Amino acid sequence: xxxxxxxxxxxxxxxxxxxxxxxxxxxxxxxxxxxxxxxxxxxxxxxxxxxxxxxxxxxxxxxxxxxxxxxxxxxxxxxxxxxxxxxxxxxxxxxxxxxxxxxxxxxxxxxxxxxxxxxxxxxxxxxxxxxxxxxxxxxxxxxxxxxxxxxxxxxxxxxxxxxxxxxxxxxxxxxxxxxxxxxxxxxxxxxxxxxxxxxxxxxxxxxxxxxxxxxxxxxxxxxxxxxxxxxxxxxxxxxxxxxxxxxxxxxxxxxxxxxxxxxxxxxxxxxxxxxxxxxxxxxxxxxxxxxxxxxxxxxxxxxxxxxxxxxxxxxxxxxxxxxxxxxxxxxxxxxxxxxxxxxxxxxxxxxxxxxxxxxxxxxx
Ligand code: ADP
Numbered sequence: 001x002x003x004x005x006x007x008x009x010x011x012x013x014x015x016x017x018x019x020x021x022x023x024x025x026x027x028x029x030x031x032x033x034x035x036x037x038x039x040x041x042x043x044x045x046x047x048x049x050x051x052x053x054x055x056x057x058x059x060x061x062x063x064x065x066x067x068x069x070x071x072x073x074x075x076x077x078x079x080x081x082x083x084x085x086x087x088x089x090x091x092x093x094x095x096x097x098x099x100x101x102x103x104x105x106x107x108x109x110x111x112x113x114x115x116x117x118x119x120x121x122x123x124x125x126x127x128x129x130x131x132x133x134x135x136x137x138x139x140x141x142x143x144x145x146x147x148x149x150x151x152x153x154x155x156x157x158x159x160x161x162x163x164x165x166x167x168x169x170x171x172x173x174x175x176x177x178x179x180x181x182x183x184x185x186x187x188x189x190x191x192x193x194x195x196x197x198x199x200x201x202x203x204x205x206x207x208x209x210x211x212x213x214x215x216x217x218x219x220x221x222x223x224x225x226x227x228x229x230x231x232x233x234x235x236x237x238x239x240x241x242x243x244x245x246x247x248x249x250x251x252x253x254x255x256x257x258x259x260x261x262x263x264x265x266x267x268x269x270x271x272x273x274x275x276x277x278x279x280x281x282x283x284x285x286x287x288x289x290x291x292x293x294x295x296x297x298x299x300x301x302x303x304x305x306x307x308x309x310x311x312x313x314x315x316x317x318x319x320x321x322x323x324x325x326x327x328x329x330x331x332x333x334x335x336x337x338x339x340x341x342x343x344x345x346x347x348x349x350x351x352x353x354x355x356x357x358x359x360x361x362x363x364x
Contacts, residue, residue: 002064002077002154003029004050004187010058011045011211019045021211022059032181032188036198037208037234043191044159046208050189051080051157063155079153081144081161087132093119093143094128100151118146121180138169145177149184158190162197174201195235199223207231229360232283232353238317238328243282244357247275252282257323265297266349270363279357286317286330288351291344298349303342304329318343 004027011020020042027033035043048054049061052073060067068076087096097115106114119125122142132140141161148156161177162170178201181188192198198205199219207214207222207230215222215231226232232240245254245261250271252261261282263271274280293301304320304327316333319326320343329345337343354363 002187003027003062004155004189005062005065006046006050006059007062008059009046009049009056009061011042011049011054012057019211020049023213025206025213025216027187027189030185030187032178032190032201032203033206034190034192034198034202034204035206035208036192036195037214039193041208042211043193043208047157047159047189047191051078052076076155077153078155078157079148079151080157080159081148082159087140087143087147089132092129092131093124093135096132096143097128097146097150100147114150118150121149121183122146122176136169137165138173141165141169141173142176145180149180152184154186156184156186156188158188160192161190162192163194170197177201196237199235207234225362226353227362229281229283229355232355232362236285236287238286238330240283240285241327243322243325243327244279245282246277246279247271254323254325255279256325259323259325261300261302263300263349266352270354274354274363277354277356277363280363281355281357281360283353283355284347284351286328289329289331289345289347291329291331291335292346293344294346299346300349300352301344301346302327303344306337306339306341306343308339309337 006023006025009020009023010018012018023046035046037043045054049056052071056069061069063076088099091099094115097118098111101111101114119128122145124139124142124146127135127139132143135143162173165173174197190201202219204216204218205222206216209230215227222231222235226235243254244256245252250263252263254261302322304322306318306320308319310317311333313333316331316335318329318331318335318337321327329343355361356363
């Protein structure tokens with residue numbers, strides 16, 4: 001199976017809009033890669049350039065070491081699944097699945113075998129005689145997946161394939177798409193704006209913003225080692241806590257209200273490097289905090305005044321203020337807390353990150 005390589009790929013639309021800047025990305029054989037980022041960051045443009053549906057303005061796109069910039073979509077061995085299912089409404093599910101094989105001149109016996117095999121994997125056998133409009137959104141999306149799978153393409157591209165489904169269907173399809181990927185082993189490039197989809201499905205995630213790649217990494221790498229403030233804030237829910245300030249004589253002083261946060265025993269070399277930055281943002285995740293106070297070394301004790309809480313069943317998010325800084329603490333649903341009263345919690349030092357407030361890059 002081929003490796004896909006973007007080398008300094010740029011996209012400038014006819015109106016002059018520079019949608020993708022110097023994109024460098026190597027997608028390994030069989031990998032499940034997810035491009036994620038807010039709306040307008042260039043994800044679909046990147047996918048469409050890979051599919052051949054959009055021209056490449058600069059740089060090279062290689063599939064199996066061959067430059068494919070000028071190849072037509074159907075010459076690239078790629079199958080694409082879109083957000084809208086794009087099924088043929090007048091054809092039955094069977095005929096929708098069979099369509100591309102018929103076009104390729106495959107005989108009806110072989111088509112029938114293939115349709116059966118695919119519909120078995122996707123559990124849509126009983127819908128084969130139906131027209132698409134007699135199916136739910138989730139069922140239609142499964143047929144759309146089936147139509148891509150039946151072509152046995154070496155590369156699958158998926159653009160927000162789950163965004164028209166309801167929450168439960170989305171969760172189910174996430175697993176199904178991963179299972180199918182494990183069966184086919186086909187390289188898959190998937191676009192979504194949903195970081196949870198990215199975290200749960202991808203082998204590696206490419207985080208994009210304003211046409212630039214921010215970071216490429218496994219879900220774990222992005223979660224534990226974000227390289228900048230954007231990635232740190234984009235991955236994780238609720239968002240990472242951020243407190244703006246600076247470090248002076250080993251003490252973090254918040255910019256908003258001069259709250260002093262002492263960090264005794266914190267990695268001195270790192271703190272010295274942080275102190276060379278005029279202003280930094282301290283970050284730690286709501287779920288890295290534990291309830292109460294600790295005497296243990298290498299933990300930061302904090303206290304916030306509780307404002308509001310959010311009960312999610314398995315977890316409880318407690319929002320509050322440390323001086324003028326907003327904080328959120330993610331804890332178990334039985335945690336006792338009272339609005340307008342202080343709540344103590346602590347954070348391990350090794351889960352505290354610092355970012356330069358101007359460049360927004362991590363301070364290491
Ligand atoms: P995403 O998929 O991340 O939401 P897109 O790749 O669709 O983003 O778009 C990236 C940027 O390029 C957006 O600002 C969008 O408005 C712009 N754009 C997309 N298509 C065109 C086009 N045909 N002409 C001009 N600008 C476009």
